[in-house]
Amino acid sequence: MSLEIEDYALIGDCETAALVGKNGSIDWLCWPDFSSPACFAALVGTELNGRWLLAPRGSCRKVTRRYRERTLILETRFETAAGVLLLTDFMPVRETHSDVVRIATCVEGSITVQMELCLRFDYGRTVPWTGKRDGNTWTAAAGVGIAYLRTKQPIQTKSEIATAEFTLKRGQYRSFVLTYANAQEGPPRRVNVQKALTETKRFWTEWCAQSSYDGAWQGVVERSLITLKALTYRPTGGMVAAPTTSLPEYFGEGRNWDYRYCWLRDAAFALESLLSVGLTEEARAWQEWLLQAVGSDAQRLQIMYGMRGERHLPECELPWLQGYRGSQPVRLGNAASDQLQLDVYGEVADAIVSMKRAGLNLDRRLHRFQNDLTNCVAANFRQPASGLWEQRDHKRHYTYSKAMAWLALDHGVKSTRGRSQEWKMIKDRLHRQICRRGFNRRLGSFVQSFDSAVLDASVLLLPIFGFLPFGDERVRSTMDVIQKKLSKDGLIYRFTPNSRKNRESAFIACSFWMVQNLAGAKRWSDAENLFERVVDLRNDVGLLSEEYDPDRAQFMGNFPQALSHIALVNAARMLASR
Numbered sequence: 001m002s003l004e005i006e007d008y009a010l011i012g013d014c015e016t017a018a019l020v021g022k023n024g025s026i027d028w029l030c031w032p033d034f035s036s037p038a039c040f041a042a043l044v045g046t047e048l049n050g051r052w053l054l055a056p057r058g059s060c061r062k063v064t065r066r067y068r069e070r071t072l073i074l075e076t077r078f079e080t081a082a083g084v085l086l087l088t089d090f091m092p093v094r095e096t097h098s099d100v101v102r103i104a105t106c107v108e109g110s111i112t113v114q115m116e117l118c119l120r121f122d123y124g125r126t127v128p129w130t131g132k133r134d135g136n137t138w139t140a141a142a143g144v145g146i147a148y149l150r151t152k153q154p155i156q157t158k159s160e161i162a163t164a165e166f167t168l169k170r171g172q173y174r175s176f177v178l179t180y181a182n183a184q185e186g187p188p189r190r191v192n193v194q195k196a197l198t199e200t201k202r203f204w205t206e207w208c209a210q211s212s213y214d215g216a217w218q219g220v221v222e223r224s225l226i227t228l229k230a231l232t233y234r235p236t237g238g239m240v241a242a243p244t245t246s247l248p249e250y251f252g253e254g255r256n257w258d259y260r261y262c263w264l265r266d267a268a269f270a271l272e273s274l275l276s277v278g279l280t281e282e283a284r285a286w287q288e289w290l291l292q293a294v295g296s297d298a299q300r301l302q303i304m305y306g307m308r309g310e311r312h313l314p315e316c317e318l319p320w321l322q323g324y325r326g327s328q329p330v331r332l333g334n335a336a337s338d339q340l341q342l343d344v345y346g347e348v349a350d351a352i353v354s355m356k357r358a359g360l361n362l363d364r365r366l367h368r369f370q371n372d373l374t375n376c377v378a379a380n381f382r383q384p385a386s387g388l389w390e391q392r393d394h395k396r397h398y399t400y401s402k403a404m405a406w407l408a409l410d411h412g413v414k415s416t417r418g419r420s421q422e423w424k425m426i427k428d429r430l431h432r433q434i435c436r437r438g439f440n441r442r443l444g445s446f447v448q449s450f451d452s453a454v455l456d457a458s459v460l461l462l463p464i465f466g467f468l469p470f471g472d473e474r475v476r477s478t479m480d481v482i483q484k485k486l487s488k489d490g491l492i493y494r495f496t497p498n499s500r501k502n503r504e505s506a507f508i509a510c511s512f513w514m515v516q517n518l519a520g521a522k523r524w525s526d527a528e529n530l531f532e533r534v535v536d537l538r539n540d541v542g543l544l545s546e547e548y549d550p551d552r553a554q555f556m557g558n559f560p561q562a563l564s565h566i567a568l569v570n571a572a573r574m575l576a577s578r
Contacts, residue, residue, distance in 0.1 A: 002043050002324055005555035007538040009074050013098055014234035020074055020089050021519045022063050024055030030100055031180040032308060034240045035260040041124035044246050044330045045321040049124025053116040054102050056085050066543055072230055083109020086358040093203045101196055106168035117162040119147055123318050130160045133179040138162050146183045151176045151336035212278035213285040215576025220535055223542035224565035228270055231562050233307035237285025238262040239270055242558035248327040248437040249547055249557050250503045258334045259558040263304045264344050266562050268351035273569040275358045283355055291365055297371035302549040303341045303368045313337040339386035345377045346404030349411040374412030378426050381405045388458045389494055397450040399438035400458040403467045406430045439474055445481035448495055455486050456495040457510035460517050470520025489550045490533045505547035512567035519574045531571055
């Protein structure tokens with residue numbers, strides 16, 4: 001059975017990522033990139049769907065782990081009755097091929113170590129041809145890919161699974177390097193393990209040194225920034241929402257989605273976070289990715305794209321996988337890519353303005369693109385659409401979506417210095433409409449959609465984006481109502497469930513949005529207390545999932561989740577500005 005979600009840690013090479021469990025098993029890895037088929041799919045299946053175990057044989061007294069300071073190099077310490085094993089896992093930032101490097105070192109006593117490598121391509125469905133090749137190389141090949149395991153440790157093969165068992169005494173170590181290549185090319189170059197470790201450390205520490213953030217919770221913020229960098233596809237600048245698919249929002253509810261794509265919303269939010277701490281390289285790359293992905297017709301804007309700008313993201317189910325803890329279906333692709341979500345126009349427009357404020361040299365095409373975005377909103381703002389939470393078959397006049405449409409118009413008017421009178425008229429009319437129909441006077445709160453009585457935490461973003469000031473009485477009242485009716489143990493839920501069947505977990509980003517609202521209302525003590533409460537949810541290596549179930553005290557949803565870490569950074573920045 002898969003571990004708890006919070007028992008996993010992330011390693012990556014800025015083109016793909018793997019999840020490493022506390023038990024020393026890599027249970028998830030898509031190769032060669034984030035959205036490729038998984039070759040380790042035990043996370044949403046069984047051990048026979050692919051995993052790589054490297055750990056002491058037998059039971060452990062204690063397991064602790066950490067990232068090396070300012071890096072994505074993971075260290076897991078296994079304490080046994082016989083000794084202590086330190087497992088170091090990392091992925092060198094890619095040059096030609098993608099590698100996973102694992103180093104098992106005995107630091108105390110004597111340790112018997114077991115290694116079991118089960119590669120199963122195509123999301124755990126395809127059993128490869130395996131065997132030894134030249135020197136200390138073992139291979140697994142099927143379909144379009146071939147994986148090379150290089151190690152000095154003798155390998156045995158049974159049922160197309162590589163195994164080894166060996167004993168290490170204090171100071172001794174064994175290294176294992178697994179490299180992916182296309183089946184049509186020759187063997188990739190061998191990795192110098194110590195050199196790769198040094199260069200990987202240098203890459204991450206030098207990147208972290210570019211950040212200008214020096215406020216409170218610096219270590220917490222830095223770990224979130226590293227996570228966001230790890231979720232960015234380096235060749236194009238696109239950022240995936242998470243490296244996983246189908247980790248359930250709630251067990252047995254069927255809300256299991258593929259998040260290995262680039263949401264414009266998440267990327268726009270991330271851009272603001274990165275720019276605010278002086279990390280401009282990612283912003284420059286993202287504007288190139290945006291222009292390439294969207295093309296010149298803003299009318300055909302999608303809410304998400306593939307890492308390289310792919311538009312066609314058809315959704316299907318993978319019936320041979322049992323799902324995380326039996327929660328089916330496991331999905332590939334995401335049909336939400338076809339939804340009309342008006343808020344995306346405002347979020348992208350805001351990202352463009354953020355780049356201008358940061359003094360970046362913008363591609364001249366972005367000026368035309370922003371103008372086109374505003375025209376699209378002016379033409380479509382009356383339409384019902386899908387909302388932020390992407391509920392299927394629920395097109396409505398969502399309050400948050402309308403407010404983001406207003407934001408796109410507002411930026412458009414300011415960018416033309418008021419020359420577009422039509423945009424200004426629509427903007428002012430839409431603002432009045434949102435205040436009239438999106439605010440429920442009986443509840444004393446902005447609500448999910450026009451003329452409804454459904455509470456929705458997305459409206460916490462209205463003052464954050466400047467739709468109304470934090471001091472506005474309606475904003476303050478909304479904050480109080482959401483705290484009272486959408487909160488449990490201090491954590492904020494997305495919305496009022498429409499039935500007992502549609503159970504929810506607390507949405508981590510919403511709790512950080514509440515922190516920003518409390519800070520905006522000058523309730524600094526309350527804001528800091530809530531921030532600390534949510535930060536304490538992070539797992540032992542500082543990672544956050546999409547949601548958290550207070551009843552089970554465990555993570556839910558895809559992991560690690562970019563939006564949760566983005567919201568953490570933004571909340572910390574606001575608190576640090578006090």
